[in-house]
Amino acid sequence: MSKPEILQMGPYPEWDQLPLDEAYTVHRYFEAADKHALLDAAGACVRAIATRGELGAGAELIAACPKLEIISIYGVGFDAVHLDSCRSRGVQVTNTPDVLTKDVADIAIAMMLAQWRGVNGAERWVRDGSSAAKGLYPLKTRAWGKRAGILGLGRIGFEVARRLTGFDMDIAYSDIEAKPYAKDWTFVADPVALAAGSDVLFVTLAASAATRHIVGPAVLDALGPNGLLINVSRASNIDEAALISALASGKLGAAALDVFESEPNLNPRFLELPNVLLQPHHASGTVETRKAMGQLMRDNLAAHFAGRALPSPVL
Template sequence: MSRPEILMTGPYPDWDLVELEGRYIVHKLYEAEDSDALIDRHAESIRAIATRGELGASAALIERLPKLEVISVYGVGYDAVDLAACRARGIRVTNTPDVLTNDVADLGIAMMLCQSRGMIGAETWVKDGSWEAKGLYPLKRRVWGRKAGVLGLGRIGFEVAKRLRGFDMDIAYSDVADKPYGEGMAFIADPVALACHADFLFVTLAASAETRHIVSKDVIAALGSDGMLINISRASNIDEEALLEALENGTLGSAALDVFEGEPKLNPRFLKLDNVLVQPHHASGTVETRKAMGKLVRDNLAAHFAGAALLTPVI
């Protein structure tokens, strides 16, 4: 029996690629000199797409693959997959939740600490001789005992809140409804009101049409000149133009960002700001988590082709 053929839209770690190539015929879209020609050549035989969260699968790509049965996303976010096109064709979609939750939450907390205490600048202060020449590093702001807001109390938001408790913080959250597992935290439905409460606002929402730019100009203004915005979700959840303007004019104190519109080619205005900590979309970037993510991608594909229940279905 011939091996199923899959289309990979972007690279995976070598340990995943070896496993996939041992089980499937893998067509690497990201290596093709002519991606259209590769798709045309194999369109009638490709039964699955292995993609990444930020790459997804567009309606146009899905339409070109008449035998497509399943899309397995390497990542928790699936907003870049056209779910309407998948539903119309009965195409299954899976993602990799849970296995990356704790690492993403860890990076969010690390970014808060790093930015609030000025650790990047402090290291430069030591290495460039400023400590010896100029004396003590400028004072920064404390973290413990202050107020935090968590916008989206899903898996990642909940783990962020758990970690924040260790800093004796006053924690509030916003979601579509009050959560039974939100005990000890204030529920504030309105994101603007949540930002008014917070010194640190964590964005941990899944991205959707409904959440696009939910962190609006008004939310950013409410967070204020002493506030910090930390985004470990999706760039589309934030009005990036409003964010840049507020950071440039000082109406927002600072930001710590792991995601950007158009990444990895982010808006160069971010690179000119000293009140922004930028990270290369690597919140899940640990060896342990990436191996678990890859295994879950493979296990979902294997389940599908075996006619078994999918482990983590989106649809």
């Protein structure tokens, strides 16, 4: 029996690539010099798309694969997949939740500490000789005892909040509604009000049309010149033009970002700002978690082609 044909949107680590190549006939979209020619040649045979959260699968791509049955996402975000096309065609969609949750929460806390305690700047202070020539590094701010706001109390937001309790923080959150599992934390329905009552605002909500630029001028102004914004969700949740303006003008104190619009080609203005910490979309970037993500992505494909229930369906 011939192996199912799949379209692979981006590279995976070798520990995922080898089993994929063994189980399927793999068409590497990301390696094709002429992607339209690849789809013309192979699209009619493709039964599955293996993609990553930031790469997704657009409506045109889905339309070019008339036998498509499933899209398996390596990552938790599915906003880059054209779900309406999938619904109309009966195409299943899966992602890899839970396995990356705690690592993403860990990096969010790490970015908070790096910004408030000046970790990167202090390290440069030692390396460039300033410690010997100029003396003590400029004083920074403490983390413990501050007010934390969490925009989106899903899996990742919950784990961020749970970690923040160890810093004796006053924790509040915004979501569609108050969560029964968050009785020790304060529910604030309005994101602007949440920001106004926070020293640090974590953006951890899923991206959708409804959340696009939910962190805009009003939220940034409310967070204020001493506030810290941390985004480990999706770039579309932040109005980047407003964020850059607020950071440059001092209306917002600082930011720490793991995601950007048009990544990896971020807006070059970010590179000119001393009050933003930049990360290369690697919040889930540990060996342990990436192996678990790849396994779940492949388990979803295997379950589909074996006629079993999908381990982590989106659609």
